[in-house]
Amino acid sequence: MSRRRQIYEGKAKILYEGPEPGTIIQYFKDDATAFNAEKKGTINGKGVINNRVSEHIFTRLELIGIPSHFIRRLNMREQLVKQVEIVPIEVVVRNIAAGSLTKRLGIEEGSPLPHSLIEYTYKDDSLGDPLVAEEHIACFGWASQEEMQDISAMAIRINDFMAGMFAGIGIKLVDFKLEFGRLFDGDFSRIILADEISPDSCRLWDIETNEKLDKDRFRRDLGGEAEAYQEVARRLGLFPDGVSEVLDLDSERKKRGK
């Protein structure tokens, strides 16, 4: 098979040119980074799990009318997606105080918020993805007012849906990050959900014990990160034949260089 052209390598994914124009292949790596890539490591099997978890969430969101770039999963680590122009804004939705919100405002981690909060950060690693207001987004033309209306409306619906989905499997959806893109059709474009939704981009706590089942295990050196990701996949009913069997197979394949 001829080698595909790599378009971009990010911290957790590689993008390749897709088989048809307007398509891209997202390859999910096991690499993990935190604190703007100051901390680097790997979480065994993470790419396989994130590929599957993201497929699961994006297909369910499509069913409730959230358009996304997801076309289909190709194999254990790859999915075919529509090519979009990424809006340079990270959209963070929060239900419970954690992470940068607690540091910025001195709010105790775990405090439930009176209502869901949407925050925007400007996607620029050299600036450390700074928090911005909607006024900055409009002022610098990162997204139009109309696009921001679509983005915020979708973010709220996604939060409602995901909070319910995770509550049903004994998990609190503390916060998460979304990215959106412009899908062009001639001169027109519309906003669709892009990137991924996985334990890399969400804070997920066990409802009973508040145990962290997400990338905070890596960020904070808590250990057991691979097991936490596997637990989320297991509770979502993915990998019905057992996640470790699938991951063993994957590591065998990697060893053989396939």
Ligand code: UDP
């Ligand atoms: N997040 C992400 N990518 C980023 C920044 C944040 O996926 O570049 C997610 C993070 O996993 C968490 C939520 O967005 O679920 C809110 O993150 P926060 O602003 O608290 O920043 P952090 O504490 O992760 O630096």
